[in-house]
Amino acid sequence: ARGALEFEERPETLAAIEEAIHRCGKCPIGGLDNHAVMGEGPDRAALMIVGEQPGDQEDLAGRPFVGPAGQLLDIHLGRAGIDRRSAYVTNAVKHFKYVMRGKRRLHQNPAAKEIDTCRWWLEAERKIVEPRVILALGASAARGLLGRTVSISKVRGAPIPLGDAGSGASELWITAHPSYLLRLDGAAREEQERLFAADLAAVRARLAEVA
Numbered sequence: 001a002r003g004a005l006e007f008e009e010r011p012e013t014l015a016a017i018e019e020a021i022h023r024c025g026k027c028p029i030g031g032l033d034n035h036a037v038m039g040e041g042p043d044r045a046a047l048m049i050v051g052e053q054p055g056d057q058e059d060l061a062g063r064p065f066v067g068p069a070g071q072l073l074d075i076h077l078g079r080a081g082i083d084r085r086s087a088y089v090t091n092a093v094k095h096f097k098y099v100m101r102g103k104r105r106l107h108q109n110p111a112a113k114e115i116d117t118c119r120w121w122l123e124a125e126r127k128i129v130e131p132r133v134i135l136a137l138g139a140s141a142a143r144g145l146l147g148r149t150v151s152i153s154k155v156r157g158a159p160i161p162l163g164d165a166g167s168g169a170s171e172l173w174i175t176a177h178p179s180y181l182l183r184l185d186g187a188a189r190e191e192q193e194r195l196f197a198a199d200l201a202a203v204r205a206r207l208a209e210v211a
């Protein structure tokens, strides 16, 4: 019963979530010609990294953050001394939302309602992985964790406590999305890369304290 998924019990393993997201029809994005992309990483991790949604390349590869944004993310994680393989990496929305432009699939931002619907899966992942620190990349990821829209420039640089029963206490750090950096150039790009690097360094320092 596709439409009735939210009334099912929350899956208790990552394998069960993966199985369920492939048949999820709770929002229209799952009805496009795409594949659900499951989070990747250890099923217990001190750090959870959350993006917006898979892009074209992630949809084809079936893995999060393997395209251009992922490559930039990897560079910055490396510089900050964060081992990506030790983190659980996922997205706020599990399917790629796009419109056709000629033969190309053009990324579309998920609607707030779609992010809120997909929180069901993100929260299930969080309850299993029990990260101490969560890094949200961009406003969609932040909404997926908070259930409300925030301004990145206002919330970056300091953690927001996320303590709800059952998932342990974690703290949320919010930074820009690497795709945003990729759209900039010149001085604006340099400035945003610097801020992004500073946010990752703060997360690294925090992990050293709590993990």
Ligand code: URA
Pocket (backbone or CB within 6 Å): 051, 052, 053, 054, 055, 058, 063, 064, 065, 066, 067, 069, 070, 091, 179
């Ligand atoms: N952008 C995201 O937000 N997530 C991905 O997995 C890839 C690109």
